[in-house]
Amino acid sequence: MIKLIKIQGLSETYPEEIEGTHEWYAAREPGMDMCDLYEAEEIFEKTGSFKGMNYHLIHYPDGEVHSPFQLQENVYVDKPVWNDGVLNFLVVDFKKKLIIITEYIPVKKELRVIAELSLSEVEDCYNLMLETSPLMLGRSPHDGYYEIVWPENKRIPIGDTETFLFRDGDHLYFSEWYEDPVYRENVIVREIHTGKIIEKSKGYIRRLPNNVYWKT
DSSP, X not given: OOOOOOOTTOOSOOOEEOTTOSSEEEEXXXXXXXXXXXXXXXXXXXXXXXXXBOEEEEETTTOOEEOOOOOOTTEEEOOOEEETTEEEEEEEETTTTEEEEEEEETTTTEEEEEEEEEGGGSSOOTTEEEETTTTEEEEOOSSSEEEEEESSOEEEEOOTTEEEEEEETTEEEEEEEEESSSEEEEEEEEETTTOXXXXXXXXXXXXXXXXXXXXX
C-alpha cells in the first residue's frame, strides 16, 4: 500500500526535482502559469507590468513546506539550485532593474542576499541562470559564447550546439549534440580561463546527490 502525504499549504502545483539533492523539491506558486525568465522580461518590457513568479520548497520525507519568498508583482523568483547544503535562488526585480542572488539555509530558515547586480550588466535575461559549483551566474545567449556574469566576467567561445552543464572548479562541462545520422551527445570539458577543450568524449552526464555524477 502506498503512503500518501498531503502537502499542507500548497495545492495545484507539481513538486519538481532539484538536481544534486534528494531532500528538496521546488514547487511554483499555486495557480501560476509557466513562464521562463526571458518571457517575463519581455512581458514587462511590452506592458510595464509582470504579475510575478515565485517558488516554494518541499522537504523530503516529511513534506514540510518552506516559503522563503512571497509573490511580488514585477519580481521573478527562479527555481533554486542546490549548493552544498544551501539553496540559491536567482531573483530579478524588473521594476528596480536588479539581479539578486540569494542563499536560503534550510536548517535556520534563513534567507540572505549574497550579491546584487544591475540588470544592465546583461544584454537580456535569455538563458540567465545560477550554476554550481562553486556558485556562479551564467548566460547562454546562443551567439557562439558562454558568458559568466558573476562572480567574475568572462566570455568563452563554444560550439553552436553546446549547452552548459555544470562547473567543477576551473573546469566547465558542456553537452554537445549532433546527428550522424541518429541523435547523440558529447561531453566537452573546457578550461575556464581560456575556453580551451581539455577533454571530449561521447555520452551523457547526470548530476546526483552528494556531488556524485554519472557518466554514460
